[in-house]
Amino acid sequence: MAVKTLDNKRNRLLMATALFLGLGAVPFFAPPFYVVFLNDALIIACLSMSLNLLVGYTGLISFGHAAYFGLGAYACGLLLKSAGLPFGVSLVAAGAFGGLGAAVAGFFCVRLNRVYFSMLTLAFSLIFWAICFRWNDLTGGDQGLSGIPYPNLTWISQMIGRPDFSSAQSYYLVSLVVVAICIAAMWIIVSSPVGLMLRTIRENEQRSTFIGVETRRVKLAIFIVAGTIAGLAGGLFAVFNRGVYPDFMYWTKSAEILIMALFGGIGSFWGPAIGSLTLLLLHQETVALTEYWSFALGVILLVLTLRFPSGLWGLFERFTNTRRSK
Amino acid sequence: MNASANDLLTVRALRKTFDGFQAIRGVDFSIGHGRVHAVIGPNGAGKSTLFNLITGLDRPDEGEVTFLGSPCSHMSPASLCRRGMVRSFQKSNTFLGLSVFENIQAAIVSRSGEGWKIWPPLGRRFADEVQEIAEQVGIADKLDLLPEDLAYGYQRQLELAIALASRPRLLLLDEPTAGMSSTDTHRAVALLKRIVEDLNIVLLITEHDMGVVFSLAERIIVLAEGQIIADGNPEDIRANAEVKRVYLGKS
Ligand SMILES: Nc1ncnc2c1ncn2[C@@H]1O[C@H](COP(=O)(O)OP(=O)(O)OP(=O)(O)O)[C@@H](O)[C@H]1O
């Protein structure tokens, strides 16, 4: 038993490393179009995984997670554009603002349970959205914040001996490293003692308090962590797309991330990443037919809820398990 | 009553009203010495409500609970648990989606103050202690199951295991044998006796099964309509006319 878990652990680490290296190799041979797509996909995958810390691991169904993505995006964009701060500092600030927003909202949200929690997260996301939408002078209002200066990343292309790399290709590598760090941090959290405490809260919050867990504090902490990672993702996304728009943090965006996570499977660590990748690909393919996007999402949700409540990852596990046991 | 400072638990002038209905109307007692104390009373007497008030699940309207010398009516269940006041529930109440192992491990992690650690990974840490506790309550061969896969009697034992993992000084069990078969009940009583002797724990239980009460308790508090109508050792309670009328007469 112990040997097997050790093996599993090593295998998982090996697979994650292989995935990281494989993704790192992409800009060296794939056409730039794919690099651009994959960059966004990585960031959104990281975002929906951060939401899964709340939904899947703690049982907190947040309807407003895009707010912290948006706060990070605005913070990073403004610090780069208006304050002229360096990229690294702005990115860290994006995480800090996401976390700060989550701390403010979370302070109130974790006092409520179930649907009341969800409603309050939605309410806060609408408030944050409205502030960014209305604060014309700072955020550009409904026009958004465009013309965010791109960081100079030639040191990266030089370091890896590929001076011909475009800034997008270099940026992709930055995204990959930041996302990998976030994912590693999330992995550490969910496999730690804190991770088990989160799951006791998901399963039975009242019982959890009776084994001595300060559930409100734990919930607030994980809400802030999730918000910080969402903020970092927002910062990465804003700079790469050179702009921030209010609909980054609109409630429909929150719903989209939640659907991605559910689609991939909130019962697993990687599920939400698979879900967001699949949906982004689908979106990419149907981009000419945008009026069908809602329809497609609706159908997916329908099939999912009725037939596959454990998502794509659940399907995958069922498939591999039956094969193995045969 | 004359509570002394080194009492484990003191309950004084406790009152609780639900929408105009007085569930607890002035309850006083203390637990100083003695190992097993039982609260008995007919359905709706207020036993569970009393437990909820003591353990911080509910707030009293009036009166005060003192645990280990400090007033604790304002304390959260979590901080009471850390001070050594632990409880089980009348209805089975475990972490359904976690394995039996994790149910017990979680309580150990929390008690040992590791609940805030994010490093190193948890894995099967504390497996020895989980094993030991599981053996004590007789579910050591069921660690990989989910609670819902356990027979009812074992689910109750799991609850006891979770409670023991918190290393209680005072353990409140709300009807620990309710719904059990008579074999399970016998086993549970033997188990509770052993635990009280081995682990230096004071028990406060509620129970409908008089066989269980009289074979375990050294002291019995009789509650009826939110008030204590008798408090004493089993012989006194058996002989008490008022108690016979309200409670024992019926069963
Ligand atoms: N949250 C509540 N709201 C309203 N009334 C309540 C509440 N909790 C308990 N009561 C009422 O208080 C009274 C005492 O209930 P309690 O559960 O404490 O009784 P009990 O002695 O534990 O009974 P049993 O032996 O059936 O478990 C009952 O009449 C019950 O209906």
Ligand SMILES: [Mg+2]
């Ligand atoms: Mg009761």
